[in-house]
Amino acid sequence: MTIGAGAGTLLEVSGISVSFDGFKAINNLSFNIGPAELRAVIGPNGAGKTTFMDIVTGKTRPDEGTVRWGENYTNLLKRNEAQIARAGIGRKFQRPTVFEDQSVTDNLMMALKAARSPWKVLFWRAGAKDDARVAEIAAQVGLADQLPRKAGELSHGQKQWLEIGMLLAQEPKLLLVDEPAAGMTLAEREATTALLVDLARTRAVVVVEHDMEFVRRLNCRVTVLHEGSVLAEGSLDHVTADKRVIEVYLGR
Known part of the structure; x- marks a missing residue:
């Protein structure tokens, strides 16, 4: 019988440390997240x-520690970036990276999960199922009426x-999402909050994020990092009342 990463655990980071030129960027960090959970990570x-x-x-x-994934307790440290992405971990950087000269439809179509061998890519054609999936995703992220537009024309x-x-x-x-609220209008921020909360119903x-008001709207568990370790964890009210958090982060 295969042992999982723990009851209700999707990702288990345990005792991770890593140094760059003598600077310890991560120091004995442990972090768990469940399969359908929304978590905010803050810190200076x-x-x-x-x-x-x-x-x-x-x-x-990392220099030491383990990163385990999923029901099979897979060791992610033995996987490369592409294998980790295929295993089901997606990352969104702070600055959006889209194909600006292509339409919203084409951007989503190119991203659809499918066999990506050179031979299959060469002869791949979108079918009705692909069109329906693109329309479904566009509606989910609030872009149903933007499908024909070039991505570069979007806000x-x-x-x-x-x-x-x-x-x-x-x-x-x-999904790992880096500062999604940065540069957004108030209406966009509110829509993004609703989107992330909705997505966390079916995935982690x-x-x-640095914006405390945005984090408060997420209404989720918060992990505070400091000097590469977990300083505090709990509700936003709990962590912002912690004297250590006030001293190293909120007081600055």
Whole structure:
């Protein structure tokens, strides 16, 4: 019988440490998230938030520790970035990366999960099922009426939603989202909050964010990182009342 990463655990990061030129970016970090959970990660600059995501997605290899994934307790440290993405981990960076000269439809169509061998890509043609899936994703991210437009014509917030839609096309089990509210209008921020909350009903979503009001709207468990370790964890009210958090983060 295969042992999972723990009851109700999708991702288990345990005792991770990594140094760059003598600087310990991550220091004995442990972090768990469930299969349908929304989590916010906050902390001052240099706290290790980006490095944490780099390790989970295979971009950075830790000096020690383990990263386990899914029901089969898969060791992600033995996988490369592409294999980790195919396993169901999607990452959205702060600056949206979309094909600006292509339509919203084409961006989503290119992102659909499918066999990607050179031979199959050469002869692949979109079918009715693909068209329906693209329409479904566009509606989910609030772009149903934008499908014919070029991605470059979208607002900043709409580009963010398109990139989230492109990740959804890969059918991820975990989404890592970096500062989604940055540069958005108030209406876009509210729509993004609703989108992330909705997505977390069927998958895990980890949001790295500095905007405390945005985090409050997410109404989820919060993990505070400092010097590469977990400083505090709990509701936003709980962590913001912690004297250590006030001293190293909120008081600055």
